[in-house]
Amino acid sequence: MLENFTGLDVREDADTLHEECGVFGIWAPDRDVARLTCFALRALQHRGQESAGIAVGNGSTVLVRKDLGLVAEVFSDYDLGAMPGKLAVGHVRYGTSGARSWEAAQPHLSTIDDVIIALAHNGTLVNSDHLRAELDRVGVRFRSNTDSEVAAKLIGFFTGHEHRIIKGIRHTMNLIEGGYAMALARENALYAFRDPHGIRPLVLGELPAREDGTGAGWVVASETCAFDIVGARFVREIEPGEIIRISEDGLVSEPGTQARATHNCIFEEVYFSRPDSIVDGSSVYSMRYNMGRQLAREAPVDADLVIGVPDSGLPPAEGFAAELGLKFGEGLIKNRYVARTFIQPTQEMRQMGVRLKLNALRDNVEGKRIVMVDDSIVRGTTSKQIVRMLKDAGAKEVHVRINCPEVKWPCFYGIDTDVQAQLISATKNVEEVCQFIEADSLAFLSLEGLESCVPKVGWCKACYNGEYPVEVPPAFAAGKFVEGFKPVSLYPPTDGATRSIDEELQVEVQ
Structure with missing residues (x-):
C-alpha cells in the first residue's frame, strides 16, 4: 500500500453529474487476475477518476494496492507483477460519501480473526450514520468516514459472530438501506451482491477456457464494457437482493435479502x-x-x-x-488530458x-x-x-x-x-x-x-x-x-433499517 497522497485536485467539471464508482471482480486461478482487473478498471475509468484500487486473493491472504489517481497512475507493471492470485476485486472512485483521501480509496479492508476481506462498493447507503454509531458502540474502529467502510466493517463484525462470510453478508444486507452493488474478496473466494431494488448495476460474465482447457473463470462488473476488454462473455445481470459466491466449488447463487420492485437507475x-x-x-x-x-x-x-x-x-x-x-x-x-490536475x-x-x-x-x-x-x-x-x-x-x-x-x-x-x-x-x-x-x-x-x-x-x-x-x-x-x-x-423502509446490531444478531440467517 502507498502512503497517503497529499496532492490537491481541481474539479473543473463540478457542473456535471458524477456517479460514485465502478466495481470489478474476477475468479480465474489460471490467469493473471491483477492485470486483467487493471484492464477492466481502465474500461470503467469513466465511472470514477479520484482513486483506484485492486485487492487480490492468493489462497492464503489478500493483498491490496490502492491510491488517489487514475488507474494508469496508481498501478505500475511491477505492482501488478507482485500480486499473483486466484481472484481479485477492483474499484475506481468518484466520492459522494466521505473525504478524498487514501483511507477513502477502495477496496476497503476488514479482518475477521486471521481472515482478511476486501470490499469494493458502488452506491450510497442512506442509513450509514446509524450503522456507524452502532459499530462504534460495539468497539469497531474506522479509518475513513465512507459508507463503504461501514459495509465492510459490518460484514466483518457479523462474520466474526457467525463464522461464515455468507451469513455476514446476509446480516449486512438486512441492515443497509440505499443503492449498492458490491464485490468482495477473501483469500479463496469472490462474492458479489446487489441492493434489493437493483438501483446500482452489476452484471455477471464468463471467461472462456483456452484451447488447452485452462483459464476458465467468472467476472462481475458495473458494466459489460469491462467484459469486452478482458475477453469475457456476458451471462446475465446479478439479480436485486442476490448473492453470488465463486470459489473452487464453482459459482453458487444464493438469496441475500428479499428482492423488492426493480428500480434501476435510469441515468445510467x-x-x-x-x-x-x-x-x-x-x-x-x-x-x-x-x-x-x-x-x-x-x-x-x-x-x-x-x-x-x-x-x-x-x-x-x-x-x-x-x-x-x-x-x-x-x-x-x-x-x-485535463480531466484532473493536482495543482492549487x-x-x-x-x-x-x-x-x-x-x-x-x-x-x-x-x-x-x-x-x-x-x-x-x-x-x-x-x-x-x-x-x-x-x-x-x-x-x-x-x-x-x-x-x-x-x-x-x-x-x-x-x-x-x-x-x-x-x-x-x-x-x-x-x-x-x-x-x-x-x-x-x-x-x-x-x-x-x-x-x-x-x-x-x-x-x-x-x-x-x-x-x-x-x-x-x-x-x-x-x-x-x-x-x-x-x-x-414509494416503499416503507425495511424492517432492518433502524435495527440495532444486537437485535440483528438475534435474527437467524442461513
Whole structure:
C-alpha cells in the first residue's frame, strides 16, 4: 500500500453529474487476475477518476494496492507483477460519501480473526450514520468516514459472530438501506451482491477456457464494457437482493435479502454508462440515439448543424439530426488530458472553466444556426459557458436540446447531487433556465419520451419526479430539499433499517 497522497485536485467539471464508482471482480486461478482487473478498471475509468484500487486473493491472504489517481497512475507493471492470485476485486472512485483521501480509496479492508476481506462498493447507503454509531458502540474502529467502510466493517463484525462470510453478508444486507452493488474478496473466494431494488448495476460474465482447457473463470462488473476488454462473455445481470459466491466449488447463487420492485437507475442509460455497454439486450448507444430521435419529435428546430457535447451528447445528437434530416457534425473538440490536475486552483483557472476541456470548432459553427445536444443541465454554468463559446466562435443561433427531463430532485443513491439547491431546474422554469444559459431556445426530453427509449424494466426516476424507491431518513435528508418540495417514498423502509446490531444478531440467517 502507498502512503497517503497529499496532492490537491481541481474539479473543473463540478457542473456535471458524477456517479460514485465502478466495481470489478474476477475468479480465474489460471490467469493473471491483477492485470486483467487493471484492464477492466481502465474500461470503467469513466465511472470514477479520484482513486483506484485492486485487492487480490492468493489462497492464503489478500493483498491490496490502492491510491488517489487514475488507474494508469496508481498501478505500475511491477505492482501488478507482485500480486499473483486466484481472484481479485477492483474499484475506481468518484466520492459522494466521505473525504478524498487514501483511507477513502477502495477496496476497503476488514479482518475477521486471521481472515482478511476486501470490499469494493458502488452506491450510497442512506442509513450509514446509524450503522456507524452502532459499530462504534460495539468497539469497531474506522479509518475513513465512507459508507463503504461501514459495509465492510459490518460484514466483518457479523462474520466474526457467525463464522461464515455468507451469513455476514446476509446480516449486512438486512441492515443497509440505499443503492449498492458490491464485490468482495477473501483469500479463496469472490462474492458479489446487489441492493434489493437493483438501483446500482452489476452484471455477471464468463471467461472462456483456452484451447488447452485452462483459464476458465467468472467476472462481475458495473458494466459489460469491462467484459469486452478482458475477453469475457456476458451471462446475465446479478439479480436485486442476490448473492453470488465463486470459489473452487464453482459459482453458487444464493438469496441475500428479499428482492423488492426493480428500480434501476435510469441515468445510467442517459449519461453514466459507456455507449458500448449492453443493458437488457440493447446497447447504451442505441438508447441514446433513440432519445435524440424522440427529442426531435417533441422539440424540433430549424437549424444548419446539429452537434453533441462530447461524449454522452454525441449519440442523441446523431439521432436528433437523423430524425429531422439535418446535418450532424462536430462543433466541440474535447481535450482529454485535463480531466484532473493536482495543482492549487486560482481565480484565473476558475474563470477558464469549461474551456479547459472543450473548444469550439470555428470552421463548422461560424455563421450557422446550431442545435447543441447535451445529456443534462445540473447547475447551468457549464451550458452557459458552452453557449457563449459557440457564439464567440461565430454561431448565429444556439438552440439547446437535452436528452433527458429536467433534473429537479436530489439523488441519495450514488450520484453527487444530494442538495436540491444545486439544481437550477429546481428553482427556475425552462424559460428562465434558457435565459440563464443565454440560448436561443431550450427543450428537455419528456419523462414519457425517455421511458419509451429504454428497456421495459422498473426504473428509479427520483431525480426527475421526486419519487424515491428507498425512503431517505429525515436525518440524512435534513437541509437537502428546497422549501416547498415534498419527496414521495414509494416503499416503507425495511424492517432492518433502524435495527440495532444486537437485535440483528438475534435474527437467524442461513
